[in-house]
Amino acid sequence: xxxxxxxxxxPPIEPQRLAAAAAGAAEAAPDTAEPVPRIHRRAPRMPRxxxxxxxxxxxxxxxxxxxxxxxxVLAVIATGGLLAAQSVYFIGxxxxxxxxxxxxxPYTLAGGVRLYTQYYVSGITVAELxxxxxxxxxxxxxxxQQAATNLxxxxxxxxxxxx
Numbered sequence: 001x002x003x004x005x006x007x008x009x010x011p012p013i014e015p016q017r018l019a020a021a022a023a024g025a026a027e028a029a030p031d032t033a034e035p036v037p038r039i040h041r042r043a044p045r046m047p048r049x050x051x052x053x054x055x056x057x058x059x060x061x062x063x064x065x066x067x068x069x070x071x072x073v074l075a076v077i078a079t080g081g082l083l084a085a086q087s088v089y090f091i092g093x094x095x096x097x098x099x100x101x102x103x104x105x106p107y108t109l110a111g112g113v114r115l116y117t118q119y120y121v122s123g124i125t126v127a128e129l130x131x132x133x134x135x136x137x138x139x140x141x142x143x144x145q146q147a148a149t150n151l152x153x154x155x156x157x158x159x160x161x162x163x
Contacts, residue, residue, distance in 0.1 A: 088105065088143070089147075090106045094118065096125075098122060099125070100120065102116040103116060103145075133155065
């Protein structure tokens with residue numbers, strides 16, 4: 001008596017041996033051979049998104065968030081740089097030729113944007129200074145507020161003349 005289909009006492013048959021057995025059975029007696037069970041395999045499916053617009057929207061929000069964070073970091077860096085630039089002073093000459101203490105950095109950007117402002121204008125002109133004094137004062141050295149004003153005050157009191 002033949003075993004009913006679906007009851008298997010033997011280990012699973014490999015696909016090559018199953019195909020060879022089916023080919024041999026078909027050649028021997030096509031009408032009397034038992035039907036060979038077929039192995040059905042499915043290809044794995046990719047998970048589907050809930051809606052077609054959800055993924056691009058999340059990418060757009062992610063890009064906006066990253067751009068916002070980058071802009072915030074740049075703003076903090078720029079603010080720190082401006083505050084640091086306002087804590088330094090240098091000595092120069094104004095348009096009238098007077099010795100002046102400036103607050104900021106001794107640079108002018110494209111478009112005429114100056115990174116400095118006048119802090120103190122002395123009563124001494126550049127023409128009154130010796131070459132040694134000019135070299136000491138106008139070297140664009142960054143100083144503290146106290147150091148820059150003390151140097152100009154000593155110059156005004158004629159304490160550094162001839163040095």
